[in-house]
Amino acid sequence: MTRITIRVEQAPFDFGAECARFAEGGADTGAVVTFCGIVRDDTGTLESMEIEHYPGMTERALTKIAEEAARRWSLSEVLILHRYGPLRPGERIMMVATASAHRAEAFASADFLMDYLKSRAPFWKKETTRAGSDWVAAKASDEAALARW
Amino acid sequence: MTRITIRVEQAPFDFGAECARFAEGGADTGAVVTFCGIVRDDTGTLESMEIEHYPGMTERALTKIAEEAARRWSLSEVLILHRYGPLRPGERIMMVATASAHRAEAFASADFLMDYLKSRAPFWKKETTRAGSDWVAAKASDEAALARW
Amino acid sequence: MKLDVLYFAWLRERIGCARETVETEAGTVMALVEELRAREERYALAFSDLSALRVAIDQDLRDFDAPLTDAREVAFFPPMTGG
């Protein structure tokens, strides 16, 4: 049985503390993979990013994605945590973590969670630079990535 | 330029603190992937695990593996940390972490580091149960995994 | 029937409203879209390119030809960009 935790929150989260807790898993946990997404500012012009989501559907979609991962791989634990609201460059946006007996399953499932979360969970990013605000466009490569699974 | 850190140590490490530090990366870091390997005890009979290594060659081999990852993917930072000496069930054995602008590169490179580390870095595990001690046998699947890259 | 209709991201901004209750007899999402388009210019513009939109019925992603039988909440939004 996989223990699934879904958190959708506005407040910052402590990536280190979440990773530490995850790596204290039970006797059957041999491999932990964690992913953290961070607000990038390649061009040095980003002032802030706003994340909008669909309360209710978000939790529902993330739970379905986590359950699908638990069906496909043998996992002892899955965590998906995603923030919403205003964020600044360098801030942590979200994380996923998976725990399994074996590394291949921990890696594949975390990678899967990210691909599905990108295109199937109702979050939208809006970037504000000095020039103004605009919604981030979805990438065709993100939709295409789902075909891997 | 990729910042590479290689650590081979006997003392326990703080997985959470290492992850937290990693996720504070620069303006070009949008994705962090971390992996932690933990001493498993599926059968409830494991008393301890001893990790032997080849001082000198270990650091050299891990550096080469990290440099190869930095050649193949666009990474801002790579960490490989591996313990040696006696360990108990549930203890953290090792970790890798990669930071990149994009998630696909962070995932692929961390997965690559683990596959190469398993079969190309000079570590050997010996397990002690109540029944006695024995060296862990290498798996054909670990050698086969290298063909993915 | 009464439906809660929700809009997100740039669709919400273009229509100028996040949520409204709609009285409709539309049998499918597509029929509902046609009714909305017929209302006002801002709806017609917002729904001009459906390939740039996604729809959820009662918080599950669906196609535009999905039936609205027993639906209570229909949401329209652009492709997601989380993670």
Place this chain on the structure above:
Amino acid sequence: MKLDVLYFAWLRERIGCARETVETEAGTVMALVEELRAREERYALAFSDLSALRVAIDQDLRDFDAPLTDAREVAFFPPMTGG
């Protein structure tokens, strides 16, 4: 020439020694293995199945037919099991 020869894991245990200095004129790893096998039963046993062993010359993984030219340190060990 003088070579430092190192043994790890079960190879170290079977030979009963972690490191020794060997005076040899062996031109390849394989020739060195033959000299070691000829020494004593415990070496012959330890090196009986080379497919179960790996070799490093000066801390780089090599094949058993690699030349020992300029080598200072040769290490023998079973396949690695880190991670």
